[in-house]
Amino acid sequence: MSSVETAKNSAWQQGTRDALPLLGGYIPVAISFGLIAVQSGFSAQETVLISTLIYAGASQFLFIAMVASGVPLWLVLVMTLLINARHLVYGPNIAPYLSNSRWWPLLMHGLTDQIFALAHTRLPQLAEKDRMGWYISAALIAWLSWILGTAVGAIAGAEITSRWPLLGEVMPFALPALFLVLLAPRFTSVQWTLTMLATIVAALVLKLMGMTNSAIPLAALCGVSLFYLMQAKLKAEGKAHG
Amino acid sequence: MDKSLWLLMLACALGTFLLRALPLIWMRRHLDRLSISNNSGAMPIWLTVLAPTMIAAMFGVSLVPAHPGLSSWLATLSGGLCTILVWRRTRSLGWPVCGGVAVYGVVVVLLRILA
Structure with a gap:
């Protein structure tokens, strides 16, 4: 393997390693989202699609809760975007570390709170050629874990709650814990x-x-x-x- | 989901994506124009303040248990304290969440046994 390939692989591996700790936060929250969404009347496929396309934790919970309680649809849209408005500041903050590749704006679908926090720390430390590989790897791990967790919660949610009813009560605490970790450095x-x-x-x-x-x-x-x-x-x- | 809900979901997804992508495009153009690599002076201060306060507000809202009561508040407090302690030790994202959830669960179970 050439040294260029080794460097590329190393950036991808670094991204994977950096994103692994996120799974502890993502999977429990995603399972609880899948579970709550199904309990609110959404099908498993719809729930997974929401996680795949919207991919923004807190606003997904709000989306489900507001739709289930019959809030006007325009208000659901406004509130979802308002909650996600914090993402407005993430892209500009990492822009100085990104190349002019036309792929970067598309890759912003994966720019969650946690990926932003990781990227803001890691991107300045990486060589410019390694940044995209690192970002794709880290963002993909986070996105797939979110989708997988949602699917597990949505499909096995009923069984999980009947076998381990306490899990449904305990797992949603992952959400405030995650926000607390994001806030602590502030x-x-x-x-x-x-x-x-x-x-x-x-x-x-x-x-x-x-x-x-x-x-x-x-x-x-x-x-x-x-x-x-x-x-x-x-x-x-x-x-x-x- | 009926048709209107599908459209709503797609609008939320597109809107969220644009909230993430458009500011990046804007800032890249802005940086290209200024030909600078440090954006600290180019970011409006209110924008840098609003991001953490939004997360703080989400944290405050998420702190309220589904069934508020003495035991759930005590579990929330214990779980929160554990989250902070693990974070101070590891400075990571995943472990503090796992620790916080575990302690929250243990306190819930213990209080249920004691009650």
Whole structure:
């Protein structure tokens, strides 16, 4: 095997290795999604197709819940896109590390929260020629595990719940655990910590008040507002002292 | 799913894909125009703040158990603490989630036995 081929393989293998830890988070959440979707009246094929095409964890749960509760379809679309609006910032953040290949925009289907977090760390460390191989490998592992997990949950969901009823109760905790891991590196300063805590508390309270659909955008807006208020205060203090 | 639901699902899928792909295309053009490799000055600040706050909001919403009660809140707290502890040790994504789910499950079972 030539050295070029070895390097290519090594980038693909590196992508696979980096993405393997994601399976622990993806598969339990995907199984619980498949299970919940089937319980909400979707067929196994429809559930797998939702995971394959939409491929965005939290918004898929919301999609299922809103459709099942008879919410107007336009609101389901708006809420799904609103939740996924956070993806707007991912592409621009990794753009400086990507070549001008026309395949990159298509590959963005695999740019989930976790793949973004991995890519943002790993891509700058890789040679430019290895980046696409690494990304395809990591994103493919994550995507396939999500689809496979969904299929297992959708097809064997009823059997899993009847044999191990506790699993249905315990597995959905993978979702808050996953978000917590994504948030943990953000607690880097007082400003960010207060912003994150205020957003989490606001979302939790709004959910407990029954505002399930509007809790996420409203809480996020609360957090952004608080961030800017603190920013303005810090600037004012800086001017007063400086 | 009826026809309207299929269309809704396809619209959600296309919309999500465009949310991921279009900003990349925009930023690549922007970088090409500026001929710079560091985009830190080119990103609007509100965009960089909105991304983590959206994830924080999703975390807050997902924290509420399906059947809120003392035992489920206690399990949530224990699972969350374990997730953080494992994350601090491993700095990985998968293991903290596995650990958090495992502890959540153990606490649920223990409280059920004790009740």
